[in-house]
Amino acid sequence: MTPETANERFHRLLFLGLQRMRGRPIGAYIRKLQEWERLEPEAFNRLRAERLAETLEYTSSRVPFYSSGPGREALRRGNVHDLRSWPVLERGTIQAHTAELLAQPTPAGHYLRRTSGSSGTALGVAMDADAASWAWATDYRGLLWHGISVGARCIRLIHKREGGLAEWVRNLRPLHTDDLSAERLMAGVRYMQTARPVFVSGYVAAVTELARFARLSAPDVPRPLVPFAKVLGEMLHPFQRQEIEQGLGARVIETYGCNETGTVGYECPAGSLHVFAEHVEVEILKDGEPVEPGEMGDIALTCTTNRVMPLIRYRVGDRGRLSPEPCSCGRPHPVIAGIEGRVGDLMLTAAGVPVHGAALGNVLKDVIAKSPPGAVGRVIFEQHDRRSWTVLVQAGPEFGDGTAALLTEGVKAIFGKECQVALKLVPEIPSEPSGKFRFYRMAGTATTDAAPVARD
Known part of the structure; x- marks a missing residue:
């Protein structure tokens, strides 16, 4: 792992310290996740089972949708402690029953986080500082797998800016995706040449666009322009990975997640896309029932770190499959063997x-x-x-x-x-x-x- 620079250490301590003052123990949660990932597979799976059982028990008693609402009947017929007994939660159900899906009494300080609406109507999911801390921690833990510090300098291709002060604290240089003009893209290339950020982060298509422009506008500049490219928000296709590698000279880090739960999976240095199973359980369903490992089906997520609005078996709208085999890297996390994309994107x-x-x-x-x-x-x-x-x-x-x-x-x-x-x-x-x-x-x-x- 590359030693942390003074600049990275400054921004890491500043960001984590400010978050801790806001009641967000992100640093402590990162250390906890790192401790758990060192467990042997059997112990890690016991931990997953315990966290899932706690979440199901909490949700069945504290969330009106399940304790007295539409989901109650399904649980009465089955076993509350068996995830397969719980009804599959659809996007429309969340929109129609948002209030009933809030835990009661609702934890203080909660807020509504809205999805982008790229797959339909925007969806609001409630969370609090603790849930946000777990979401931040899981994402930073994935970067640390590649030796990328919490305070590492980053050029970030984003649709919505956080604000100048927040971006400075996190050591981010924003590049707005609303205007990927040649002038803006050239500014990004020059920033990579002069400031030497550790990684670029952004939607798959936007990072691909930057890489394509860099390849044409600066073909003779030594690569890598940036060591790593973290891509998110969209399905990563082989041609896009190839363009990013060629244009930026970067090691591509694929991620999978959604605003409803936060980061679900991260690519490890060995090239596997791991499920952050301490944070979210992934099921692959066909007609509402789990399929065998290796089979393609609908992805359903159960988040174990949100006590404001715990989502149980939420069918996120993507199709994928889990690998029956562990990764050669030795990490105990399950592996996503493939993601096909949105369920509604089938053509004839x-x-x-x-x-x-x-x-x-x-x-x-x-x-x-x-x-x-x-x-x-x-x-x-x-x-x-x-x-x-x-x-x-x-x-x-x-x-x-x-x-x-x-x-x-x-x-x-x-x-x-x-x-x-x-x-x-x-x-x-x-x-x-x-x-x-x-x-x-x-x-x-x-x-x-x-x-x-x-x-x-």
């Missing part, structure tokens, strides 16, 4: 076979590998019906017939040779209001204000 082939839109990531990987640098920027594959597609392309000066053919033939290879694929070149493809960006969608789910550009 010309023959009517469901295929997840994430499969189009392989097309982009092929396009990037076989096209000249800078040929394409952002791309959106838009399906109108089973046989009709439009591909919006933010084309660069090197875009040509070869790249166009790779895009159209790539769609046909996955969804059927009968598909009609039209290319539309546009000067800009904006991010979603949340700051995120997806490269596939059904027509009518989003629009771009960019005007079509005639292609020579």
